[in-house]
Amino acid sequence: MAAPSRPPLRERILVVEDDANMRRTLQLLLQSDWDVDAVADGRSALAAAALRVPDLVLSDLVLPGLDGFALLHRLRADPRTRLVPIIAVSGLDQEEARIHALESGASDFLIKPFSERELRARVATQLEMARLRREALQRQSEERFRSLVEAIRDYAICRLDTEGRIVSWNAGAEAIHGYREQEILGRPFSIFHSEEADWSLEATLRRAIAEGRFEDEGWRVRKDGSRFWANTVLTPIRDEADRRLGFAKITRDLTEQKRAEEEIVRLNADLERRVHVRTGELEAANAELEAFSYSVSHDLRAPLRAIDGFSHALMEDYPDQLPPAATDYLRRIVAGTRKMSELIDGLLDLSRVSRAEMRWQEVDLSAMARQVAEGLQRSEPQRRVQWDIADALAARGDPRLLRVVLDNLIGNAWKFTGGKETARIQIGLRTNGERAYFVADDGAGFDMAYAGKLFGAFQRLHNEREFEGTGIGLATVRRVVNRHGGRIWAEAEPGRGATFFFTLGPGMPVDEPLRPASPPGTGSS
Known part of the structure; x- marks a missing residue:
């Protein structure tokens, strides 16, 4: 009884995305046709690729720790993953970011937000191109092997006189060109070129003599009139006295490779x-x-x-x-x-x-934060709040959208410290491999077990009777930060306050001096 046929192995995609919701969404969109592994950071991606080489990598460029650009370099430097197609994903629609990603080794670039149809089309195309490349490399490998064993049949090898007429002909030449030896001897090798080809026998011989070797690729014509894509190497033959005796001509049929290209x-x-x-x-x-x-x-x-x-x-x-x-x-x-x-x-x-169209410019976040703080203080002058706003907080981005970020984050800090007799609100910068701006307070805080709900629309961690709000502000903040190529996260403890961190993608050096006070929980006094 014949064994049942095994189903073809599904191609494996490695998704690298730090945002849990987006990571899950990508899995759901792709898992119907491909096996999907998903990780949250660059180092986990390298470990997963080392354990099992994926057929394609779909990676966000903004990742914690080892960022997307460094991940691209590491994958391309590893011989096991050097040829794996990589689609870079970013919320930053900038030519500079696309060029940087492609120069770092990305095969394609996908801009957030994108549709399911576009995502699947790009993934399918890159996988198909990778299959074609593998098949071409496999054919090349097989050709190299056969050249050692059956070189005479797989290469058209002939010898020409000094005028370019054929004087010897091997079995491989007969197989490729279709002429028997007695039919072709004495004829110029221009017979393999079509009449309309822009080609000259004399010019080709002169180049081979001048350069010592002439290599060419193009369409050639067989005896039966069919065409094939040929790689041809023409080398002068000389005797011990350096007298030219003729030429050696080696031709390979690369039609299948050409069709793959x-x-x-x-x-x-x-x-x-x-x-x-x-x-x-x-x-x-x-x-x-x-x-x-x-x-x-x-x-x-x-x-x-x-x-x-x-x-x-x-x-x-x-x-x-x-x-x-x-x-x-x-x-x-x-x-x-x-x-x-x-x-x-x-x-x-x-x-x-x-x-909104992004309008990039240098932004003074310190001055912007002070404006927000002054407005809040004027709205409730009876409140006692210690403001700690770092000086010289510089960023590059859209000032209108960054104002939305500060309005929401500082406004939340103001709201959730409303029950304290004297509250403290900090706005500053933390550098720990990346520039992370923060807004910290010592207010109500929240349970980190529910942190995953923070940035979804209409998601609330507090009762509306206790703290008013629409549940849309942090979703808006996250969308703005994503458009700047950054990410946002929070650290908190119930009754001890919360700290919201956000990055704004590449553009500012990480070795600038740290000017503000450290956020709560860093160990600084």
Whole structure:
């Protein structure tokens, strides 16, 4: 009884992404067609690749510890992973970042956000190109082996006289060109070139004499009129007195390799076409989203304004006629409209930071943080807060979007220290292999077991009656940081405060002096 056929092995993809939600999303999008291993940092990726070489690596460029660019260099330096295709992923849509990634060894570049269709198309194309390269390398290896064992049959080897006429012909030449020896002797080797080819027998012989060796690739014609892609080496033959006796000509048939290369070119062109089409679709989707945002901003606010206005009018015009319960209901209605308006504002902010064009420039985060702090202090002058804002916090980014980050992070620190008699809020910089800006407070804090919920929209770790909010602010902050090529994370303890760290990707040296006070938990006093 014949053994059952084994199913083909699925190709293995190694996903390197520090964000747990994105890592899980990539697994879900890819696992239907490929086996997927997922890790959170560069060193784990190297360990996974050493344990089992993947067929493709999909890596974010902004990673903790060993970043994406260093990972690219390490993978390309390892002979086991030197030829593995690598797709670099970044939220930073900059030509400099793309060039840096490609120069570091990336095979392709994918910009966040991207669609499932684009992701799968790029992965499939890179895997197909890798298969074609492996097949070509395998064929080349087989050719080298056969050249040692069967060189006479696999190479067309002939000898020419000084005028380029054929004077000897081997079995390999007969197999490749289709002519028997008695048919070809005495004829010039120009017979293998088509009449329309831009080629000269005399010029080719002169170059071989002048350079000592002439190598050429191109289409050649067999006896039956069919074409094949040939690699030809022409070498002068001389006697002991350096007199030219003729030439040795060796030809290899590389048609299959040529077709593989043409298939790669076709796949690349098809990929570019699909990316172009997808770009148009994304532009149309952005236009629709802009129109939807306008509708949300205007059409939803109109009834809210009416509800709020009439509720206030009832309370102001009929204060004595309304029973206490009715007045309480109206106050709840007003509070609900205010909450709904804040939610609309938050959703629009979240949408805008994803679509806004980035305007890169140097930003003074210290001055910006002081402006935010002064505004909060003016809003509640009775509060006692010790502000510790480091000087000369420089960053490169979009000032409008970075203001959104500070408004939310410092605003949260202000809110969650509201129950303290004297609160402390710090804004500074920590350098530990990467520049991480931080906003720290000694307020309510939170349980780190729930830290994974922090940056999702409408996710809250505290009761709304205790601390007001929409649950959208940190999701907006994360999106801004991602667009700057950075990452954001938090460290906290219930009742002892929280520290939010964020990076802004490459662009600032890590050896600049540390100016601010150290954040809580670093061991500094």
